[in-house]
Amino acid sequence: xxxxxxxxxVGFACNWCxxxxxxxxxxxxxxxxxxxKIIRVMCTGRVTPAFILKSFQxxxxxxxxxxxxxxxxxxxxxxxxxxxxxDVVKRLVGILGIGKERxxxxxxxxxxxxxxxxxVTEFTEQVRELGPLSGKSQG
Amino acid sequence: xxxxxxxxxxxxxGSNIAGFLDxxxxxxxxxxLPNVVFAKENLYSCSETGITEIKNGVKExxxxxxxxxxxxxxxxxxxxxxxxxxxDLNPFYFEMVNIREHCSWVHMQDREKATDKxxxxxxxxxxxxxxxxxxxSIVANVNTRVLVIGGGVAGLTAAVSFSRRGFEVVLxxxxxxxxxxxxxxxxxxxxxxxxxxxIEQKISDATSSPLxxxxxxxxxxxxKGYVGNYEVCVDVDDGKSLxxxxxxIVVATGASVLEPWGLxxxxxxxxxxxxxxxxxxxxxxxxxxxxxxxQCVGARIEKRNYCSKICCMTAIKNATLIKEANxxxxxxxxxxxxxxxxVEGEALLRxxxxxxxxxxxxxxxxxxxxxxxxxxxxxxxxxxxxxLRYDLLVLSTPMIAREDATALSRxxxxxxxxxxxxxxxxxxxxxxxxxxxxxxxxxSAHWPADVRESISQAMGAVAxxxxxxxxxxxxxxxxxxxxxxxxxxxxxxxxxxxCPYGAIEIIETPKGKKANMISVACKGCGVCGSTCYHRAIxxxxxxNEQISxxxxxxxGS
Ligand code: SF4
Ligand code: SF4
Ligand code: FES
Numbered sequence: 001x002x003x004x005x006x007x008x009x010v011g012f013a014c015n016w017c018x019x020x021x022x023x024x025x026x027x028x029x030x031x032x033x034x035x036x037k038i039i040r041v042m043c044t045g046r047v048t049p050a051f052i053l054k055s056f057q058x059x060x061x062x063x064x065x066x067x068x069x070x071x072x073x074x075x076x077x078x079x080x081x082x083x084x085x086x087d088v089v090k091r092l093v094g095i096l097g098i099g100k101e102r103x104x105x106x107x108x109x110x111x112x113x114x115x116x117x118x119x120v121t122e123f124t125e126q127v128r129e130l131g132p133l134s135g136k137s138q139g
Numbered sequence: 140x141x142x143x144x145x146x147x148x149x150x151x152x153g154s155n156i157a158g159f160l161d162x163x164x165x166x167x168x169x170x171x172l173p174n175v176v177f178a179k180e181n182l183y184s185c186s187e188t189g190i191t192e193i194k195n196g197v198k199e200x201x202x203x204x205x206x207x208x209x210x211x212x213x214x215x216x217x218x219x220x221x222x223x224x225x226x227d228l229n230p231f232y233f234e235m236v237n238i239r240e241h242c243s244w245v246h247m248q249d250r251e252k253a254t255d256k257x258x259x260x261x262x263x264x265x266x267x268x269x270x271x272x273x274x275x276s277i278v279a280n281v282n283t284r285v286l287v288i289g290g291g292v293a294g295l296t297a298a299v300s301f302s303r304r305g306f307e308v309v310l311x312x313x314x315x316x317x318x319x320x321x322x323x324x325x326x327x328x329x330x331x332x333x334x335x336x337x338i339e340q341k342i343s344d345a346t347s348s349p350l351x352x353x354x355x356x357x358x359x360x361x362x363k364g365y366v367g368n369y370e371v372c373v374d375v376d377d378g379k380s381l382x383x384x385x386x387x388i389v390v391a392t393g394a395s396v397l398e399p400w401g402l403x404x405x406x407x408x409x410x411x412x413x414x415x416x417x418x419x420x421x422x423x424x425x426x427x428x429x430x431x432x433x434q435c436v437g438a439r440i441e442k443r444n445y446c447s448k449i450c451c452m453t454a455i456k457n458a459t460l461i462k463e464a465n466x467x468x469x470x471x472x473x474x475x476x477x478x479x480x481x482v483e484g485e486a487l488l489r490x491x492x493x494x495x496x497x498x499x500x501x502x503x504x505x506x507x508x509x510x511x512x513x514x515x516x517x518x519x520x521x522x523x524x525x526x527l528r529y530d531l532l533v534l535s536t537p538m539i540a541r542e543d544a545t546a547l548s549r550x551x552x553x554x555x556x557x558x559x560x561x562x563x564x565x566x567x568x569x570x571x572x573x574x575x576x577x578x579x580x581x582x583s584a585h586w587p588a589d590v591r592e593s594i595s596q597a598m599g600a601v602a603x604x605x606x607x608x609x610x611x612x613x614x615x616x617x618x619x620x621x622x623x624x625x626x627x628x629x630x631x632x633x634x635x636x637x638c639p640y641g642a643i644e645i646i647e648t649p650k651g652k653k654a655n656m657i658s659v660a661c662k663g664c665g666v667c668g669s670t671c672y673h674r675a676i677x678x679x680x681x682x683n684e685q686i687s688x689x690x691x692x693x694x695g696s
Contacts, residue, residue: 010693015213023211026240034246034256037263038237039689040212042618046665046681054687059694075664076554076574076639085669117245 007061007127011038011120012047016074017109018066024113032117033124036064043067044105045078049089052103056093059134062102062127064120069107079107101130143269146177146202147261148193150184150209152239159243160253165208168258172265176200184209190222197226204268208236208261229273231617231680236264259693266692270685274617279659281367282386283608284309288359288547291319292590293582294391295341296597302350304601306608309383310345311373312355313543317342319393320583325420327590328456329483335421337590354381362388362550365642365660366577367613387577387604390561391597392547394583397437397536404509410532413453420457427468427530431514432458433507434474438537445558447537447587451478454535455487458496471497471527473507473516499525538587552641553578561585571600575640576613576660579604619661620668623677628653634667634676643667 013019019040025032041047044067055063065086067079086105094100104123108116147169151157162180169178177200181189184207196202205228207219212235220230238257246253283306287298290312298308316322318341324334345351356376363370371383396414399405407415413432419425432454438447451474458470472491477498479488492498501507505517513528540559548555553573554562561584564574571579581596582588588596607613620642622628630652635643642660645652654675668678677683 008694010690019211020213023213023237023240026211026244029244029247031248032245034242034249034252037256037259037693038241039263039686039693041665041681041686043664043666046669046678046686048669048683050683051686051690054690055693058691060690075662075666078639078664078666081637081666081670 005128005132007035007124007132008059009036009062009064009124009127010055010060011036011064011066012041012044012051013038013108014043014067014074014079015040016043017068017072017107018116020110021066021108021112021116024110025117026113028113030113030117032120035124036120043073043075043078044082045073045075047082047085049085049092052089052093056098056102056133061130061133062104062123064123065103065105066108066116066119067105069109072109098133099130102127102133141203143174143204144176144200144202145172145174145204145206145265145268146179146193146196146200147172147175147206147208147265148179148181148184148189148196149238149261150181150189150207152183152209152243156209156239156243159247160238160250160257164254165238165257165261169208169261169265172262174204174269175265177202185215185218190218193219193222194226197223197228203228203232204271205233206236206261206264206268207233208238208257208264210239211237211241231274232271234264234268234271236260263689263692266688267685270682270688272679274679276617277615277619277658279365279367279613279615281607281611281613282369282384283307283611284383284385285387285389285604285608286311286369286371286383286385287389287391289319289391289393289582289584290314290317290353290355291391291393291582291593292321292338292341293393293584293588293593293597294319294389295338295345296594297389297391297581297601298351299341299344299348300598300601301604302345302348304605304608306350306605308351309385310351310353311357311359312353313358313392315356317345317353317355321590323414323418323421325417326456326460328452329487331456331460334590357381359547359550362552363644365657366575366607367659369577387579387607388551389597389600389604390547390551390553390573390578390580390584391582391600392541392544392584394538394560394587395541397443397539399437399534399536402436403433403507403514403532403534405534409512409530410534413450413457413533413535416457416531416533417453420460425461426465429469429527429529430458430461430471430531430533431527431529432470432472432533432535433514434472434477434535436534436536439475443537443539443558445537446478448478449587449589450535450537452484452487452589454533455479455491455496457533459487459491459494462491462494462496466495469497470495471499473499473501473514475501475503499527538583541584544584551575551578571596572603577604577607613659615659615661616663617658618663618678618680619658620656620663620665621658621677621679622654622656622675624675625650625653627673628671628675629673630654631673634671637666637670639664639666
């Protein structure tokens, strides 16, 4: 149904784990779909609800937030603070009709290049299935 | 406002990038982006030639911002920042776009899509570059006085080592005299050295040093400041309070030993802990016919699910000493598992068996039951219950976190783990540092440690702390939070509560309560910036405006 649709995906990745995991996917030459564009932040604790909502407003069909596994955050627990915030934002995007399936929080370590590629591939396909966000009501 | 003149340099990385996407097309595209006045292809941006091309590009085109689209900033950002500095540009006027790890290497199969994505990534980088601001690195002096909290073997070792390096030390001990746990102990495994010899030597080294000031019966009341400049208030023995300025702090507060009330009819008389046995051995008033020791009492259970590491060796050492002094004594050690790591540990276990200490392996599912002056235990090897008579029942209980550890952890703003022990910054990379710069830990405050481990950790903590003390200053990456708009701040304190490094304090100002950012202590995580609902906080180099511009650029082709 959504053939030919290329979703636009914004990724927020923390510098210490997930951005490094994405780097490792690169050095290991692991293929994944090119739809994601990564914005580097020092920690997922930096990601605000406004960033997520702005991404959707600006044409993102999906947003992936990727940080260190619990216990591994470079700043002790920024990732857990992010998790709490994302729980709320997920509910919010649900209410706004964007759909909470379009927002994903994942833990990817610096050594999980393969996992980074898997997560991105799987999320891209999920968003492709959901179809374009524009055209739907966006609040 | 100054004109923003952005130069974009796109790297071929030989064929690593140019082999899988159309670099000239990306360069041409870059020229169409707002504020971009110059764009160029480099064969290798990071090579001598590439760097020269960037520096010349800056000079010849009066560039005010530089974007390099190449590999990952995690390895190459410092190189390009230095190039900017050499071209008289602030290093934070530089933005890096990753079109290798995040693009050419992962989209090798589709040249067209890889090229498109590289353009997107360059557009996003340029959007941020336009909003970049100059930053100056933050430098603060370091007070070379040291505070050591805890006067046991770890704290004394640390204090003496600091003094030998020429640093002044203030040592705070809670009890009436220094020495800590070793004051109670008899012999130390693995070589049966007298605990009193060790600790007396340490105490005399410390008290004879003109650089060490010891305060006993003293308790920390408050801690303010950051690495290099801590202000600590202490209640000292004579009821007065003492203000200490210091640059670094070492936590060496030790641990407690569990008193197993309610377990195995513990009474402190005939049923005692291994620690109480040590005290009796030290006093030399032990004459009994039969001793039964029980390992892991109150340890490795659901509530306290860890192994205290030193109790097996302690029990084996004490049993062997008693047996050697009086071979007529019957000694049984009941255990589930024995932990005698290392060559010396194994040798001691073998020796204990040789001198006739009897080991009984119990079944966790069938725990020992108390009789009258006897203990009944299911003997795994015999496959039946045996009843062991005792004159003295010795319970090996674990070290537990001190009750006051939580209070101290709050004062210092450092974390404890789920068992209440102090938690290091990183289990492998920074095992004796706290995440907060300038605070270190050693000995059993961190985790049950024997004397040898406590001493090595203390020496390690001194070595770590000395990095700051010998340099004399701390320099911090300026990616920190700032209170951008004091008027917006309502002093709610949310940011201060969430900062993992104590880098924010709430202060009274003429305009009321306001947040005060202690930049040298800030690590730049951004948590405060994303939680301040009043938007009073700004994160340097990762500001709301900069990230929002990146977000807007994702779609805005
Ligand atoms: S969270 Fe914001 S408003 Fe509250 S104290 Fe911190 S800076 Fe001020
Ligand atoms: S950025 Fe992080 S470390 Fe710095 S003050 Fe804010 S919460 Fe603390
Ligand atoms: S640094 Fe990776 S989530 Fe905090």
